[in-house]
Amino acid sequence: MGKGGKKGGYPWWEHIKGKGGGGADDSHRAPKRKSHYDTELEQWFVKIDGKGYPAYKDLIGQWDMGGWSVFIDKVQSDPYAPPSMIRARVPMAKAGFPAEYVTGSRIQNIALVDFITRAFSDVLAGGSGTDWTAAAAGGGWSGSKGGDLKIDTPGQYVLPRTSVVATKEFLEARLTLALPARGRTIEGYRAAEIVGEGLKQAVHSALRYEALDKSALKAHIEAVVDQDSLRSQLDAKGLCAFVGNGSVLPRKSGVDDRPMTKVDEPNLVLFSSPASMEVSIDLPYAGTVRGMGIKKGIALIIGGGFHGKSTLLQALQVGVYNKVKGDGRELVSCDPAAVKIRAEDGRYIQRTDVSPFINNLPFGQDTTCFSTGDASGSTSQAANIVEAMEAGATTFLVDEDTCATNFMIRDARMQALVAPEKEPITAFIQKVGPLFSQKGVSTVMVIGGTGDFFELADTVIMMEKYAAVDMTEEARKIAASMPSGLPAAARSTDFGTIRPRKVKHDGLAxxxxxxxxxxxxxxxxxxxxxxxxxxxxxxxxxxxxxx
Incomplete structure (x- = not known):
């Protein structure tokens, strides 16, 4: 992996031509002093060498770098302040990227920007032979400080970014630069080297189409376009989620989001859809793909502990995002308006209508406009659901491990002992049906502690040794032969009202x-x-x- 700290499942650093070799040099050697500096910005840095730090402020503005430009937008107040903000811009005519990638569609532009960001980040982090992202440290007050030049470093996900902007007129990288100093004295020669060598190398290696591996860029864009197409087709096919055959759901570890490999776990199981749930979807570049389609409605994921229930749900909760090629979850897709719901003890709630779930509080407290600075598990989960619906959620992803038990279910025995009129909480099991039938919100839920949800489920998926099995019919037979015993009154027929609210922007100041x-x-x-x-x-x- 090298000192550059490369992230993402795809080896981006292999697709930068003339990248130089070797690892990053982070020894913070003294900057080279050249006899001549080519650009006016470098000359200005040298001119203010040894001056007080405020002299850096004179550099705010646009600087011609010979075929490309640097914009210094914000200069930090001192070496200890947040870094300065700069931009490197190349005219698109010189950058040379195909118009199809730049203006063809929004998703193509997002994928292009993501690829360029990864390439730019890698060059800065050692792909050129020097780690320009490493700050000088040590030496006390008079020691060298700052000097780190950075851009956003993406992980496994291809997100809309502003780290790079691609338009038909120009290509622009947006960075931070901790302007170097000793104490509060400007290190002008070092600043000139960072911009004249480090930034220049990154611009020439990542902001020019000719400098990148064209086939790798094309493959990246096509993979992202396919993922976006897959997600856009779910609704028309009556699905809230899809898991492609051959997907790698497990990750290397809880702190490493890259895909698990056979080296990590010899018993790694690739995902395969139950035959009864398999659907096919046509994608623009990959063609027809097959996998498990989860229909809209109420879907349960069941199974023994450590058999892959939560692993599947975790893959679904990031199914709202596109991933890098090679992530293993490229064909795991979810309703783009899917929201993970959980309890959140101690959270703040402000004027939220939680009455669909919470009513008849002691002393007549109003739950249609409820506020608290320290919500219980059940109340926090109710607020999370209501707020998600206010924001437009159409699928909920729920794992019983992170839910409040008394919010999820009240069995017949508890209802017999504590009469409904004495219990302020209406359990989720009473609302999950009308949540879909009346509000159009599907629920995909990991459940292992109660079978009462079987009576309501449209789909039941059992995970067994990380293999998915369709157990819908078996669950229905069990529900019919072993009724839960919940009284009819416990079956809510009305979800309740979701009151739209507008954010008061002045309240966010x-x-x-x-x-x-x-x-x-x-x-x-x-x-x-x-x-x-x-x-x-x-x-x-x-x-x-x-x-």
Missing amino acids: STGKVSSKSMRCISYGDTEIELTFVEQLVEVTQARAIA
Whole structure:
């Protein structure tokens, strides 16, 4: 893998022509001092060498680099502040990318931008022989600081990005640069080297069509277009999800999202659809693909522990995204409006109508406009469902392991002891039917602790040693021969009202800085917004976009 820290299931670094060799050199040697600097920007960096850090502010603006341009948009206030923001722009006439990729369709443009971002990131991270993303460190106050030049580094997912912008007029990479200094004294020669060599190498290697492997780029775009086409066809085929035959669902580990291999696990099982659930879908480039179609409605994923139930659901929850070629889940697709639902103890709720699930609270508290700063598991799950529906969700993905038990089900014995009028919570089992029949929201649910849902399920998939088996008919027979005993009154016939709400934008004004340094938290002024349980976030850049 090398020092560049390459990510993603596809070896992008193999498709950069003339990339240089060897690993990254992160020794932070003294910058080379040339007798002549070709561009005005490099000359300016040299001119302000040794001056106070505020002199960097004079460089804001556009700089001609000889056939391409650098835009310095924001200069950090000191070496310890967040890095400066710059752009490298090449006229599309010089970049030379096919018009079909740039303006043919939105998804082609997204795939193009993603590929270029990966190539650009790799060159900076050592693909050129030097790791330009490594900051100088150590040496105390007077030691060299900063100097790291970075662009977004994608993982397994092909997301809409602003790290690279491709239009018919130009191709532009957007980066951060921690302008180098010793103490607060400008290191102009080092800055000139970073831009004149590091940035220039990345521009020439990643922002020119001729410098990239054309066949690899074409394969990447076609794979992403196929995935997008697959997802767009689900609704017309009456499906909420599809899992292609041959898919690799398990990941290397909980912290490594790359596909598991036979080297990692000799008993690795590739996905294969039960014959009774197999459907075929025609894709623009891959042709006809076959796999398991999960019909809209109520689908249960059952099976023993450690047999692959949650692995399948986890693959489905990221089925809303396109992946890199070689990820193993390219043909795992889900309703684009699918939302993972779970309990979230302690979450904040503000003026949410949770009355479809919560009513008759002690002391007459109104649940049609409910607020709390510390929600229970059941109340948080109710709010998560309602808020997702307000946002337009049409499929829910649920794993009983992360749900509140008292929210999911109340069996006949408990209902006999605690009368319905004394229980504020209407269990999910009473609402999952009308959720689909009245609101059009499907549910795909991992369940292992109760069979009461069998009576309601349209589809039952059993995972056995990571193999999927259609157990729908067997589950129905069991439900008929062994009734759950839930009284008729427990079968809700009305889901309830979902009241549309509008966000008050003035209420979002922060009293301080808004930032996100991780995928799981946003700093919003003095408030920390916890994102740990928003399980469908896959990259820190998404958290930054939310912030």
